[in-house]
Amino acid sequence: MAESSARKIVIFDTTLRDGEQSPGCSMNLSEKMEVAQALVDLGVDVIEAGFPIASPGDFEAVSEIAKVVRGPAVCGLARCRTEDIDRAWEAVKHAENPRIHVFLATSAIHREHKLKMDKSQIIQRAVAGVARAVGYCSNVEFSPEDAARTEEDFLCQVVEAAIRAGATTVNIPDTVGYATPAHMGHVIRVLRDRVPNIDEAIISVHCHNDLGMAVANSLAAVEAGAGQIECTVNGLGERAGNCSLEEVVMALRTRIDYYKADTGVVSQRLVPTSRLVSHITGMHVQRNKAIVGRNAFAHEAGIHQDGMLKERTTYEIMRPEDVGFTTSDLVLGKHSGRAALASRAKALGFRLTGEQLNTVFDAFKRLADKKKEIYDADLAALVEEQIRGVADVWSLESYQVTSGTNRVPHVVLKLRKGDEVKSAEMDCGDGPVDAIFLAIEELAETEVVCKDFRVHSVTVGKDAQGEVTVELEYQGNTYRGRGISTDSIEASAKAFLNAINRIVSLGNGEPETPRPNV
Numbered sequence: 001m002a003e004s005s006a007r008k009i010v011i012f013d014t015t016l017r018d019g020e021q022s023p024g025c026s027m028n029l030s031e032k033m034e035v036a037q038a039l040v041d042l043g044v045d046v047i048e049a050g051f052p053i054a055s056p057g058d059f060e061a062v063s064e065i066a067k068v069v070r071g072p073a074v075c076g077l078a079r080c081r082t083e084d085i086d087r088a089w090e091a092v093k094h095a096e097n098p099r100i101h102v103f104l105a106t107s108a109i110h111r112e113h114k115l116k117m118d119k120s121q122i123i124q125r126a127v128a129g130v131a132r133a134v135g136y137c138s139n140v141e142f143s144p145e146d147a148a149r150t151e152e153d154f155l156c157q158v159v160e161a162a163i164r165a166g167a168t169t170v171n172i173p174d175t176v177g178y179a180t181p182a183h184m185g186h187v188i189r190v191l192r193d194r195v196p197n198i199d200e201a202i203i204s205v206h207c208h209n210d211l212g213m214a215v216a217n218s219l220a221a222v223e224a225g226a227g228q229i230e231c232t233v234n235g236l237g238e239r240a241g242n243c244s245l246e247e248v249v250m251a252l253r254t255r256i257d258y259y260k261a262d263t264g265v266v267s268q269r270l271v272p273t274s275r276l277v278s279h280i281t282g283m284h285v286q287r288n289k290a291i292v293g294r295n296a297f298a299h300e301a302g303i304h305q306d307g308m309l310k311e312r313t314t315y316e317i318m319r320p321e322d323v324g325f326t327t328s329d330l331v332l333g334k335h336s337g338r339a340a341l342a343s344r345a346k347a348l349g350f351r352l353t354g355e356q357l358n359t360v361f362d363a364f365k366r367l368a369d370k371k372k373e374i375y376d377a378d379l380a381a382l383v384e385e386q387i388r389g390v391a392d393v394w395s396l397e398s399y400q401v402t403s404g405t406n407r408v409p410h411v412v413l414k415l416r417k418g419d420e421v422k423s424a425e426m427d428c429g430d431g432p433v434d435a436i437f438l439a440i441e442e443l444a445e446t447e448v449v450c451k452d453f454r455v456h457s458v459t460v461g462k463d464a465q466g467e468v469t470v471e472l473e474y475q476g477n478t479y480r481g482r483g484i485s486t487d488s489i490e491a492s493a494k495a496f497l498n499a500i501n502r503i504v505s506l507g508n509g510e511p512e513t514p515r516p517n518v
């Protein structure tokens with residue numbers, strides 16, 4: 001728990017901006033609202049809700065989040081351009097505590113090749129950008145993009161000028177994930193030693209994970225005096241992602257003795273929030289992922305199990321319940337009632353309305369007819385499927401497929417769209433799943449390329465539910481889908497349809513507006 005002498009580190013979550021920039025992680029408005037609410041419950045300090053100039057959808061999401069979120073600051077990203085900053089302000093102005101985040105690249109590589117600007121032009125543009133944002137609100141963050149590869153002297157000059165122009169947070173991005181912990185710590189110390197007005201702003205870090213060091217680099221920055229960490233749930237973000245929120249938060253909390261710093265994050269919300277983001281984005285969390293992975297607290301080795309039974313701390317530095325894993329062995333079955341279901345769902349971190357509970361209960365009864373024991377993981381997958389589905393433009397009515405060695409599969413598929421049921425019967429594909437995918441493409445009149453297809457079992461046993469995830473490419477964009485069922489072919493069909501529905505609901509079949517190159 002927090003030591004009274006611990007320094008409070010500001011947690012700036014950018015899941016909805018940098019995280020959403022990962023291919024295939026686009027979210028629609030209601031999904032973004034749900035993630036924003038989860039971030040409030042998680043206790044982050046700043047929510048970077050999007051890049052308002054990037055598209056009308058981004059603008060709307062930032063502005064809706066600004067209107068409803070209470071507690072954390074709501075931030076919109078802008079390049080150092082008048083139109084970006086004005087648009088960002090339009091979007092965040094309703095927030096209880098609005099923040100504008102302006103950025104401009106400062107490294108020689110970016111100056112020469114991307115911006116074609118010299119150092120004095122960069123300083124001028126950065127100062128003008130910060131000043132324009134300060135004209136709108138007092139909470140302004142400035143990021144010298146690619147700071148980790150910027151010459152130290154020049155970085156100090158830019159940071160000093162940005163603070164003089166009114167920036168209250170100066171963020172040091174390792175945009176390409178090039179830094180090492182010692183390097184990052186050094187940069188922060190240089191800024192603290194050489195920038196005369198550095199104490200007038202909070203120093204922040206924004207580390208990418210290209211070399212797998214984003215969390216270590218962020219921690220090194222904190223050790224050197226940074227006061228804000230930019231991070232994302234499940235480490236989502238451009239390329240290899242950003243600093244993982246759950247890891248950096250638990251590193252600080254667990255090693256508070258060393259860092260003498262902590263955050264306001266409610267650690268018990270980490271697993272539910274990770275699950276939510278994984279479900280919404282379709283981005284699977286690897287089993288051995290620190291803190292929130294399914295195996296993060298599983299002890300397999302006999303010696304470890306023996307040690308755990310004697311004294312938990314022999315092999316455990318955190319308790320699973322501290323990060324939001326439930327520890328109960330309660331298993332539901334077909335005789336379990338609505339109250340038992342509601343209580344398990346609550347323990348798993350879901351807040352269901354009466355209507356949602358009814359829907360989940362009906363689905364639970366259907367599942368209990370097929371599967372004797374329903375574990376927490378089954379229930380979580382079921383709740384997510386029922387309450388967090390993408391709006392079902394197309395849904396699976398029924399399927400039949402016959403296939404075998406040396407024969408082309410025969411598929412009969414019925415899909416529902418509103419009141420209309422469309423059916424297709426065809427011989428196609430090189431297996432039952434491929435045949436169903438082709439039939440769906442035919443009925444939905446949407447041609448896609450399947451880039452990835454994975455089947456996982458939700459729990460153990462022959463009757464375990466299969467969870468299928470697919471990644472489809474459509475008009476140059478990536479869309480993910482997920483489906484669960486005790487029948488893995490049906491789960492595949494549902495996952496494929498989920499991605500097709502995402503194509504229809506996110507892009508209306510049109511490619512998304514390309515984002516300005518960040």
Ligand code: KIV
Pocket residue numbers: 018103143145146171173174175176206208518
């Ligand atoms: O990685 C980066 O440099 C960014 C900035 C916009 C902060 O995302």
Ligand code: ZN
Pocket residue numbers: 018173175206208238
């Ligand atoms: Zn970034």
